[in-house]
Amino acid sequence: MNDESFGLAAGLVGKAYATQAADARRRREKRIRVLLEQRKLPTEGWDDQLIELFLHELSVMDSNNFVGNVGVGEREARIASALVARRHYGLGHGVGRSGDIAAIQPKAAGSSLMARLAESLALDLIRLAGVKRAAACILLPLATGMGLVMTLLTLRASRPAARYVVWPRIDQKSCFKAISTAGFEPVVVENRVVGDEVSCDLDALAAKVGSLGAENVLAVVTTTSCFAPRAPDPLVEVATLCKEHAIPHVVNNAYGLQSSKCTHLLNEAIRAGRVDAFVSSTDKNLLVPVGGALVASPDPAFVAAISKMYPGRASGAPALDVFITLLSLGSSGYSRLLAERKRLYGYLRERLGPVAEKHGERVLVTPRNGISMGITLSALAARIDEAGNPEGLDTKFFGSMLFSRSVSGTRVVTGRDVKSISGIEFTGYGAHVNEYPAPYLTVAAALGMVQDEADVFIDRLDKAFVEFGKKLKKAQRGAKGTPGTSTAATVSGAPVDAASDAAGAAP
Numbered sequence: 001m002n003d004e005s006f007g008l009a010a011g012l013v014g015k016a017y018a019t020q021a022a023d024a025r026r027r028r029e030k031r032i033r034v035l036l037e038q039r040k041l042p043t044e045g046w047d048d049q050l051i052e053l054f055l056h057e058l059s060v061m062d063s064n065n066f067v068g069n070v071g072v073g074e075r076e077a078r079i080a081s082a083l084v085a086r087r088h089y090g091l092g093h094g095v096g097r098s099g100d101i102a103a104i105q106p107k108a109a110g111s112s113l114m115a116r117l118a119e120s121l122a123l124d125l126i127r128l129a130g131v132k133r134a135a136a137c138i139l140l141p142l143a144t145g146m147g148l149v150m151t152l153l154t155l156r157a158s159r160p161a162a163r164y165v166v167w168p169r170i171d172q173k174s175c176f177k178a179i180s181t182a183g184f185e186p187v188v189v190e191n192r193v194v195g196d197e198v199s200c201d202l203d204a205l206a207a208k209v210g211s212l213g214a215e216n217v218l219a220v221v222t223t224t225s226c227f228a229p230r231a232p233d234p235l236v237e238v239a240t241l242c243k244e245h246a247i248p249h250v251v252n253n254a255y256g257l258q259s260s261k262c263t264h265l266l267n268e269a270i271r272a273g274r275v276d277a278f279v280s281s282t283d284k285n286l287l288v289p290v291g292g293a294l295v296a297s298p299d300p301a302f303v304a305a306i307s308k309m310y311p312g313r314a315s316g317a318p319a320l321d322v323f324i325t326l327l328s329l330g331s332s333g334y335s336r337l338l339a340e341r342k343r344l345y346g347y348l349r350e351r352l353g354p355v356a357e358k359h360g361e362r363v364l365v366t367p368r369n370g371i372s373m374g375i376t377l378s379a380l381a382a383r384i385d386e387a388g389n390p391e392g393l394d395t396k397f398f399g400s401m402l403f404s405r406s407v408s409g410t411r412v413v414t415g416r417d418v419k420s421i422s423g424i425e426f427t428g429y430g431a432h433v434n435e436y437p438a439p440y441l442t443v444a445a446a447l448g449m450v451q452d453e454a455d456v457f458i459d460r461l462d463k464a465f466v467e468f469g470k471k472l473k474k475a476q477r478g479a480k481g482t483p484g485t486s487t488a489a490t491v492s493g494a495p496v497d498a499a500s501d502a503a504g505a506a507p
Contacts, residue, residue: 001022001025003022006018006019006021006022006025009021028050028053031046031050032050032054032057035117035327036117039117039120039121039124040120040121040124040331041121041124041125041128041326041329041330041331041334042327042330042331043330043331043332044330044332044333045327045328045329045330045332045333046327046328046330048328051324051327051328052089054327055089055091055114055324056089056090057110058089058091058110058111058113058114059089059090059091059110060110061108061109061110061113062077062090062091062092062093062107062108062109062110062111063076063077063093063107063108064076064077064078064090064092064093064107065090065110075093076107077092077093077107077108078092079092088316088317088320089320091108091110091111091114091316091320093105093107093108093111093313093316094108094111094313094314094315094316095108095111095112095115095141095313095314095315095316095319096115096307096310096312096313096314097313098311098312098313099308100307100308100310101138101140101307101310101313101314102115102116102138102304102307102308103307105313111316114316114319114320114323115139115316115319115323117323118139118319118320118322118323118326119137119138119139119319121322121323121326121327122137122139122286122294122322122326123136123137123296124331125257125286125326125331125334126257126280126294126296128331128334128335129257129258129260129263129285129334129338130260130263130264130266130267131257131263131266131267131270131278131296132267133267133270133271133298134270134296134297134298135297135298135299135300136296136297136299136300136303136304137294137295137296137297137303138294138295138296138303138306138307139282139292139293139294139318139319139322140292140293140294140295140306140310140314140318141291141292141314141315141316141317141318141319142291142292142293143174143281143283143290143291143292143293144174144175144252144254144279144280144281144293145174145175145177145178145181146178146181146293147279147293147294147295148174148175148178148179148182148221148250148252148279149178149181149182150295150306150309150310151250151276151277151279151295151306152165152178152179152182152184152218152219152221152250153182153183153309154302154305154306154309155218155219155248155250155276156182156183156218157305158248159215159218159248161215161216162184162215162216162217162218162219163184163185163216163218164184164185164186164187164212164216164217164218165179165184165185165186165187165217165218165219165220165221166187166189166205166208166209166212166217166219166220166221167179167186167187167188167189167220167221168189168191168200168201168205168222168223168233169188169189169190169191169426169432169433170223170226170230170252170432171227171230171426171429171430171431171432172226172227173421175221175223175252175254176421176422176424177421177422179221180422184218186422186424187208187212188424189201189204189205189208190204190433190434191230191432191433192433193433193436193437195365196229196364196365196366196374197229197230197231197365197366197367197368197369198229198230198231198431198432198433198436199231199234199368200222200231200233200234200238202234202237202238202241205220205238205241206241209241209245209247214245214246214247217245217247218248219247219248219249219250219276220238220241220242220247220248220249220250221250221251221252222235222238222249222250222251222252223251223252223253223254224251224252224253224254224256224259224262224265224266224278225253225254225255225256225259225262225371225372226254226369226372226432227372227374227411227432227442227444228364228366228369228372228373228374228440228442229364229366229369229374229431229432229436229440230369230372230432231366231368231369232256232261232262232265232368232369235251235265235266235268235269235275236265236268236269236272236273238269238273239269239270239272239273239274239275240272240273240274241273242273242274243273243274247274248274248276249269249273249274249275249276250275250276250277250278250279251266251269251275251277251278251279252278252279253266253278253279253280254279254280254281254284255280255281255284255285255371255446255447256278256280256285257280257285257294258284258285258337258338258341258371258446258447259370259371260338260342260370261368261370262370266278270298275297275298276297276299276302277295277296277297277302277303277306278295278296278297279293279294279295280293280294280296281293281294282294282318282321282322284446284447285447286322286325286326287325287337287447287448288318288321288322288325289321291315291317291318291321292318292319292321292322337447337448338447341445341446341447341448341449342370344445344449344450344451344454345370345371345373345445347445347451347454348373348443348445348454348457348458349363349373349445351454351455351458352373352375352443352458352461355458355461355462355465356375356376358462358465359379359380359462359465360378360379360380361375361376361377361378361379361380362375362376363375364376364440371444371445371446372442372443372444373442373443373444373445374413374440374441374442374443375440375441375443376438376439376440377395377398377412377438377439377440377441378438378439380395380398380439380465380468381395381439383469383472384472387472387473387475387476388476390472390475390476393468393471393472393475394414395412395414395439396412396414397468398412398441398464398468399411399412399441401464401467401468402460402461402464405460405463405464406460407457407460407461409443409444409446410441410442410443411430411441411442412439412440412441413430413431413436413439413440413441413442414430414439415428415430415431415435415436415437415438415439416428417429417430443457
C-alpha cells in the first residue's frame with residue numbers, strides 16, 4: 001500500500017489508525033531503501049515478516065507474476081506445484097542469461113535484483129570475516145569443487161598452453177577431482193610432518209614449478225581449511241612465489257571464512273603477492289543448504305570473466321537461500337556466530353584432553369588449524385594388536401560406533417589406507433601424507449555448533465572407548481573358548497564395513 005491507499009483506508013478505519021499503520025509501513029520500507037542504497041549487511045538482522053515482504057515485492061517484478069501476462073515463449077517460469085512456487089516465492093526464472101550468469105534477465109527484474117543483492121551482501125560478509133582486500137565475488141549455484149572447476153577453466157583462456165596444476169596435497173577428493181575434471185594434469189606436492197602438524201613443503205613446491213616451467217603451469221591451487229592435522233598452506237609465501245613467476249594462484253577456502261586464521265592468511269597473501277581467486281562454500285560458511293560457492297577475487301575483471309564462462313542460466317535457489325540468511329543474521333548476528341565458534345573450538349579442545357588422557361591417548365598439537373582437531377588412537381590400536389586383531393574390531397569400527405550413536409562428522413584415519421583418484425595413487429590416504437606416525441580421530445568446531453553438542457559428544461566419546469574395550473575382551477574370550485567362532489562385529493544390525501563408510505577415513 002502507498003500513501004494514497006492509506007489515505008483511502010483512513011475513511012474506513014479512521015485517520016489516526018491509518019496514519020499509525022502508514023508510519024509502520026514506512027519504517028519497514030526505509031530498511032529496504034537503505035539496503036538498496038548501501039548494498040551491505042544490515043547491522044541487525046531483519047525479522048521474517050520484513051524479509052518476506054521484500055521477497056514478495058521482488059517476486060511481482062518478474063514477468064511470470066505480472067497481472068494479465070501472456071507467456072508465449074518456451075521458458076515462462078511456469079511452476080506446476082503450488083508448494084514449489086511458495087518455496088521459491090514465485091521466483092522461477094533463475095539467474096543470468098544464456099551467455100553470462102551475472103546478466104540481468106528482462107523477464108526477471110526481481111530475480112536479478114535479488115541475485116545482485118545477495119552477492120553484494122556476501123562480499124560485505126567476506127570483508128567482515130577478515131578478507132578486506134576482496135574486491136568482488138560471484139555466487140555460483142555449484143558446490144566448492146565445481147566452483148574450482150569454473151575458476152580453472154576461466155584461467156585457461158589466458159594460458160592456453162598450460163597443462164599442469166601444482167597442488168600441495170590434501171586428502172579430500174573434491175579439490176583434486178576439480179583439477180582433472182577441468183581437463184588439467186594435477187602435480188601433487190607431498191607434505192612434511194612437523195611435530196604433529198602436516199604442512200606444505202614450500203621448497204618442494206618451488207622445485208616443482210621450476211622443473212615444469214612456469215609457462216606450463218596453469219595455476220598453483222593451495223588450501224586454507226582442511227581436516228587436522230593438516231595446517232593451512234603458507235599462502236603469503238606461495239602468493240609471493242606466484243607473483244615472481246607470473247603464475248595464477250587459486251585458493252581452496254572451502255570453510256575458511258569462519259576462521260580468522262584463514263581469512264588473515266588470505267588477506268595478507270593478496271597484499272603481499274598474487275591471489276587470483278579464492279573459493280568458499282556457502283553451506284559451511286553461511287549455514288544454508290548445500291549447493292552454492294562464493295568465488296571472490298581482488299580483481300573484479302576476473303570475477304566478471306568467470307560469470308561469462310558459465311553456460312546458460314542457473315538456479316536462483318542458492319542465491320535466494322544466501323539472501324534470506326544474510327538479511328536474517330545481519331552483520332552482528334554473523335559476528336556472534338564467528339565469536340561463538342572460536343570459543344567452542346577452545347572449549348572442545350579443552351574437554352577432549354582429559355578424555356583422551358583417560359584412555360591413553362592425547363590431543364594432537366595443531367596450532368595452525370583453528371577449526372579441526374584430532375586425538376590419537378595409538379593406545380586403542382595397540383590394544384587391538386594385543387587382542388590378536390579380532391575380526392571386525394579395528395580403529396574404523398570405533399568410528400562406526402560413534403556414528404551409530406548419532407555422532408556425525410568424525411573421521412578415523414588409520415594412516416594405512418591407499419586410494420586411487422583420477423589415476424593417481426595416494427598412500428596413507430586421509431592423513432595428507434604417506435606416513436603419519438599414528439592413527440587418529442578428527443572432530444571439528446564448525447560454525448553453528450552449540451556447547452550442548454560438544455558436551456554430548458565428549459560423553460559419547462568416553463562411553464565409546466569403554467564399550468570398545470568391552471567388545472575387545474568379549475572377542476578375546478570368544479576366540480579362546482570357541483574355536484572357529486566368528487567375532488565379526490556389527491553396528492546397529494549393519495555390517496561394520498557399511499558403517500565404516502560413513503564414519504571412517506576422510507571422503
